[in-house]
Amino acid sequence: MRGNLRALLYLSPWLAGFAIFFVYPLVSTVYFSFQRYDLFTLEPVGLLNWEYFLKDQAAWTAIRNTLWLVVVMVPLRVLFGLGVAQLVTRLKAGVGVYRTIFYLPALVPLVAGTLGFVFLLNPGTGPVQAILSAVGLPAPDWFGDPAWSKWGLTLLGLWSVGDLMVIFMAALLDVPKQLYEAAAIDGANGWRQFTSITLPVIRPVLMFALVTGVIQTLQYFTQAEVTARVASGATDSAGSVFTPGYPDQSTLTFPQWLFQQGFRDYAMGYACVLALVLFAVAMVFTLILLRQFRFAEEES
Amino acid sequence: MTRTALLWVARHALAIALALMFLGPLVFIALTALMSDRQALTSDLWPHTWNWGNFAEIFAKAPLLTWIRNTLLYSLLATAFMLVSSIPVAYALARFRFRGRRLAFLLVITTMMLPPQVVAVPIYLIWARFHLTGTLWPLILPMLLGDAFSIFLLRQFLVTIPRDYSDAAKVDGCGELRTLVRVILPMARPAIAAVALFQFFYCWNDYYGPLLYAGTDLDNWTLSLGLAAFRSVHRVQWNLTMAATLLAMAPVIVVFFFAQKVFIEGVKLTGVK
Numbered sequence: 001m002r003g004n005l006r007a008l009l010y011l012s013p014w015l016a017g018f019a020i021f022f023v024y025p026l027v028s029t030v031y032f033s034f035q036r037y038d039l040f041t042l043e044p045v046g047l048l049n050w051e052y053f054l055k056d057q058a059a060w061t062a063i064r065n066t067l068w069l070v071v072v073m074v075p076l077r078v079l080f081g082l083g084v085a086q087l088v089t090r091l092k093a094g095v096g097v098y099r100t101i102f103y104l105p106a107l108v109p110l111v112a113g114t115l116g117f118v119f120l121l122n123p124g125t126g127p128v129q130a131i132l133s134a135v136g137l138p139a140p141d142w143f144g145d146p147a148w149s150k151w152g153l154t155l156l157g158l159w160s161v162g163d164l165m166v167i168f169m170a171a172l173l174d175v176p177k178q179l180y181e182a183a184a185i186d187g188a189n190g191w192r193q194f195t196s197i198t199l200p201v202i203r204p205v206l207m208f209a210l211v212t213g214v215i216q217t218l219q220y221f222t223q224a225e226v227t228a229r230v231a232s233g234a235t236d237s238a239g240s241v242f243t244p245g246y247p248d249q250s251t252l253t254f255p256q257w258l259f260q261q262g263f264r265d266y267a268m269g270y271a272c273v274l275a276l277v278l279f280a281v282a283m284v285f286t287l288i289l290l291r292q293f294r295f296a297e298e299e300s
Numbered sequence: 301m302t303r304t305a306l307l308w309v310a311r312h313a314l315a316i317a318l319a320l321m322f323l324g325p326l327v328f329i330a331l332t333a334l335m336s337d338r339q340a341l342t343s344d345l346w347p348h349t350w351n352w353g354n355f356a357e358i359f360a361k362a363p364l365l366t367w368i369r370n371t372l373l374y375s376l377l378a379t380a381f382m383l384v385s386s387i388p389v390a391y392a393l394a395r396f397r398f399r400g401r402r403l404a405f406l407l408v409i410t411t412m413m414l415p416p417q418v419v420a421v422p423i424y425l426i427w428a429r430f431h432l433t434g435t436l437w438p439l440i441l442p443m444l445l446g447d448a449f450s451i452f453l454l455r456q457f458l459v460t461i462p463r464d465y466s467d468a469a470k471v472d473g474c475g476e477l478r479t480l481v482r483v484i485l486p487m488a489r490p491a492i493a494a495v496a497l498f499q500f501f502y503c504w505n506d507y508y509g510p511l512l513y514a515g516t517d518l519d520n521w522t523l524s525l526g527l528a529a530f531r532s533v534h535r536v537q538w539n540l541t542m543a544a545t546l547l548a549m550a551p552v553i554v555v556f557f558f559a560q561k562v563f564i565e566g567v568k569l570t571g572v573k
Contacts, residue, residue, distance in 0.1 A: 003398050006476065010392035011404060013385040017445025020426075022411050025419035032421060039428070084318060091311055100560060101319045104326070107556055107563070109505040111524040112548040116329045119538055127328050130343035159325065166564055167571035205571050212413075219415040222507040226528050255417045263512060268421050279418045286413040290406055 026279070032272040039266055049273045059274065061249045062257040065150065069220055069253070073154045074213040078206065081164030086194075088165070089172045099169070106162030114226040117156045118143055143231035146250035153223055153251065164209055171205040172198065204292060211289045218282050221259070224251040254278060326549070333543035340539035354543040361540065362526060363518055364547070371522040374436045374510075375503035381443035382450050382499050383492065389446050390454030391480055395466065405455070412448035416508070424512065434515035436522070439506070443499075450495040456569050457491035458484065494566030497559060501552060523548050 008015075033050070036043045053059060088098050105113065120126050121142040132139040142152035179197045188196065199206075225244055232246035244260060245252030258278065262271025332340050333354060335347040358364060392398075393405050427438040461484065469479040485492070503509075507524040514520045530544050556563060 003396060007392050007396045007398035007401070010388040010396070013444065014389040014408070014446035014451065017385075017442065018407065018411065020445065021423060021442055022419060025422035025426075028422035028425075029419060039425075087311060087315060087318070091315055092308075094315075098315050098319060099564070100557075102322050103564070103567075104553065104556065105322055107501065107552050108326070109524060109527075109548050109552060111505070111507050111527045112545045113325075115527065115530075115541060115545050116325050119332065119542060120325055120328055122538075125341050125343055125538065127343055127345050130345070159322065162322075163567055166567040170568040170571055208571060215413050215415070219417065221417075225511075226507070229528060255415065258417050258420070259512075262421050263424070268425075271421050275418045275421060278415055282414050282418065286410055289413060290409060293406075293409060 029272045029275050032269050035269045037268040049270045053273050062252045062254045065252055066254045068150055069217045070214050073157050074217055077157050077161050078209050080158050081161045082168050085165045085168035102165055103162035105160045110222040111226055114223045118227050118230045121152055143227050144247055146248040149250045171202040175201045211285055214285050220253045221255045224253045329542050330546055333546045335539045337537055354539055358540050358544045367521050367523045367526040375500045377440045378443045378503045379496050379499045382447045385444050385446040386450040390451045393455045394458035408448050408451050412452055438513045439509045453495050453569050454491055461487055493562045
């Protein structure tokens with residue numbers, strides 16, 4: 001009993017935070033989702049916000065875009081991160097230098113990195129364009145053409161893959177050496193060793209990277225917001241002139257639409273509907289992740 | 301033998317190509333930051349003249365010093381508050397046996413994983429009621445009540461410290477709090493340094509938070525907010541925009557070079573073992 005009280009004391013800051021910034025807002029979000037609320041007047045509207053959601057074209061476009069990033073960008077980042085990690089762990093010399101260089105972009109401020117990328121990929125003046133046309137390749141209008149804008153964001157995501165690389169490197173170095181030696185004696189080549197030893201051993205870390213990648217992508221905001229703002233040439237910075245998603249809503253993500261509804265158009269009740277949809281989806285992936293933690297806990 | 305030599309060459313060639321790919325954008329940004337207005341509009345890669353004056357110009361054109369000060373204030377206070385509140389929580393989760401311990405840990409992970417946008421509207425309304433929207437306080441004050449990601453990371457590290465140390469301290473007559481401060485905290489220094497740096501850089505780089513709370517008054521903006529709006533004020537001046545971009549990146553890059561090990565260890569801690 002004394003132990004419980006002592007634990008309660010140590011946990012008290014977090015417990016207070018949990019109640020104020022998690023439980024209470026979550027309950028309020030449900031409440032507001034049945035209201036029309038614009039910061040001044042609060043009016044119960046029943047299921048109207050929910051019905052509106054089903055017909056909201058922009059919301060569905062945002063869902064499709066976010067889904068695109070989940071299906072294309074997340075696996076590409078995981079594959080690329082794993083490939084880079086595999087390469088670096090195999091180099092005998094200069095591992096530290098390479099690791100440093102490859103991790104650096106993951107640290108660069110998102111806004112700064114994104115601005116840099118819009119500049120680099122800029123069709124008129126960007127060096128990438130110059131290099132592509134120098135070797136005779138067509139250079140797409142990355143952030144001005146709806147067919148390419150999400151690929152532009154994906155390139156940015158691949159560039160900052162360093163965080164995944166470090167996690168994968170740690171996992172790869174943990175694979176017992178004897179397994180490889182035994183496999184080599186049995187005549188297994190590099191690829192065979194990778195698929196039948198490396199992959200099974202690092203599977204939990206791969207799962208972890210995939211699921212956290214999905215959860216991060218459900219929050220995808222800054223990069224899409226900044227590219228759209230810069231590529232569209234929006235002159236307004238904090239008011240309502242800027243509409244996210246440029247070009248043609250192709251980079252509009254779900255969190256951006258939520259932000260637009262709640263904090264630019266002050267449709268707060270409707271924003272709460274969007275928040276609950278996001279909650280439901282994020283919760284599914286969080287539960288998958290929690291299962292993994294439970295396994296890890298039980299092993300130790 | 302030749303096969304291994306070939307493999308060696310191929311691996312290093314690939315690594316060098318990748319290094320160029322990862323560093324290239326940063327180099328181009330730096331070079332463009334030093335070009336003239338006119339040259340930045342061409343696809344030239346190398347500056348004809350080195351315009352160091354561009355850096356003075358961005359300070360003259362935008363309240364960069366105010367933004368840097370605000371960003372520092374936000375980052376430093378939030379980090380200090382986070383440490384004070386999160387360390388005891390992580391310690392209790394790692395060391396104490398109490399009812400609901402696993403549930404508490406699961407809830408920490410859940411809050412860490414949920415997108416902040418899920419609860420944004422009611423939290424915004426709380427701060428609006430206290431007339432604190434239009435300031436950075438809504439981003440700083442909650443850190444006094446712990447940060448889930450930091451708690452998680454610290455806890456992951458603390459469970460790896462053998463219990464013998466705290467048991468020995470207890471035998472020597474140390475109380476619980478003294479054991480934490482005198483024995484555990486010094487041993488956890490690398491993890492504490494890692495979460496502090498992560499928190500600091502998260503705030504330094506944060507865009508969503510300030511966009512939500514800083515309001516329209518330029519005096520309350522952070523570097524990220526200012527940077528995102530910078531180009532719209534100076535429409536086609538890519539050289540100045542890139543100079544400002546470089547300015548925002550520079551501290552991060554410098555600190556990283558001095559504290560690489562801490563970062564790398566910290567990132568490793570986030571992976572499940």
